[in-house]
Amino acid sequence: MTRQPEPVVYLVDDDAAVRDALTFLLGTVGLTVRSFPDGLALQAQLTPGDVGCLLLDLRMPHVSGLQVQQQLRARGIDLPVIILTGHGNVDLCRRAFQEGAVDFLEKPVDETALLEAVQRATHQHLQQRQRTEAAGQARGRLARLTEREREVLSGLMDGQTGKHSARLLGISVRTVETHRASIFEKLEVDSLAQLMREYLEVVGSTSGASP
Structure with a gap:
């Protein structure tokens, strides 16, 4: 698995004093912060590969916090968003x-609540990215399988014995075992349990599509 980028807290607020205070607070627990005065400045710097979370003021000049959310989603940027506002309502x-x-946190924000929310969101985003990367790598390994190996794998996931798979596929038990050994090698797994985890990661990431 490739090394994940360091998470960053992206802070957007048109009040410079708020930006300074929150940057200092988040820095006390070791978080890296990049602050911006408005949504336009933020969007010029973000890419879909960024990891961390976004602290976003709702009421800002030029582009509102809600508009920023919509625009980031349209660009495929999945940073978790924590809303900050001094004008909250239902x-x-x-x-x-x-x-x-x-x-959704109201100003003046409780420092403990803010730190907990940011750390929770950042941790969850890192985990999400790691799962996505692992599923992508598993899909790449599954793509190495031949059509026959995919059929053998499907039977293996259904709990078929070698004899059962051989009978259904019209091949010998020895050939089934040869295909199974090739599957383990191509998918870089050492056990049936590990194979099943890898298979389920891919199936879950593709909404039930077969390998």
Whole structure:
């Protein structure tokens, strides 16, 4: 697995004093922060590969926090969003969550609540990226299999014995065992349990598609 990039907290607020205070607070627990005065400045710097979370003020000039959320989603940027606002209400909260926000904090923000929310969101994003990367690598390994090996793999996942698979496929038990050995080698697994985990990772990441 390739090394994941270091997570960054992207902070967007049009109040310079707020940016400075929150940057200092987050830095006390070792978090890297990049701050921006508005959504336009933020979007010029983000790419889909970025990891971390986004602290986003709702009411800003030029582009609102909700608009920033919509635009980032359209670009395929999946940073978890924590909304900060001094003008919170039920409707704004509901709309923010509909756009994918993971938390909604009102100003003046509780420092402990903020740190917990940021650390939780960042950790979950890192885990999500690791799962996505692992599934992508597993798909690449599965792509190495021949059509016959895929059929043997499908039977193996269904719990078929070598004899059962041989009878269904019209081949010898020895040939089935040869294909199974090749499957283990190509998928770089050492046990049936590991093979099943790899298979299920791919199936889960492709909404049930067969290998």
